[in-house]
Amino acid sequence: MKDYYNTLGVSRTASDDEIKRSYRRLASQHHPDKGGDTAKFQEIEEAYRVLSDPVQRQQHDSPNINFGNFGAGIDPNDIFRMFTQRNMHRAPQQRLNLWIRLEDVALGGQRLVAIPGRGSDGNVQIEIPLGINDGDAVRYPGMLAGNQDLIVQFRVQPDAFWQRDQLDLVCTYTADFWQLILGATGSIATLTGQQLEFNIPERTRPDTTLRLKSRGLRTADGRTGDILVKLKAVLPVDIPEDLVTHIKNTVNK
Secondary structure (H helix, E strand, C coil), X not given: CCCHHHHHCCCCCCCHHHHHHHHHHHHHHHCHHHCCCHHHHHHHHHHHHHHCCHHHHHHHHCXXXXXXXXXXXXXXXXXXXXXXXXXXXXXXXXXXXXXXXXXXXXXXXXXXXXXXXXXXXXXXXXXXXXXXXXXXXXXXEEEEHHHEEEEEEEEECCCCCCEEEXXXXXXXXXXXXXXXXXXXXXXXXXXXXXXXXXXXXXXXCCXXXXXXXXXXXXXXXXXXXXXXXXXXXXXXXXXCHHHHXXXXXXXXX
């Protein structure tokens, strides 16, 4: 039997937050898009899917009970009652994975999703929580027929321009060295489709990171992240010869 605790590198008494943190770290480390091993990544996904669900975790912790070999003092009726209570509290549910973009994380909003095996009657509309993390699972109570709960595990696709650090968004901005020396106004397109201007101060060094407060991702409870702009310096395409000569003369004085 697989030991999912060992797969995620946590103890059997680990809290939900500890399991989630370990999953995010390992999933990022072994993600195929970053050169990781696909089989290892799938193992990590499977382990988190089981341990993040209370019912599946309980089944994993106590997979079998041998009714023919009770120890002294154990009443078989207690075992029966344990399974009966477990089944009584197990709400009917269906799980699915849903891939979304980073723009969806920033904007939230509603999404129509198809429930596998239910045909055209299985389309339901769900709300994407603002600031949702990759790998987070959200329960939508009574969403399906028969008052069945729907559990959606959100997967966030990598973005070509933005990288994410919790609620912070990180990007790279290319500036020529005159902009860094003399100062300038830069502009980037945000995930919400707006053009965001920012100031590059005079005498800014290459590889400096500018922090734009409260312009990152946000959550429904009002928490916000920042945008971090990493400045990458490049030479201008055309540099006048007389300017090069002037700089040489100034340096050699």
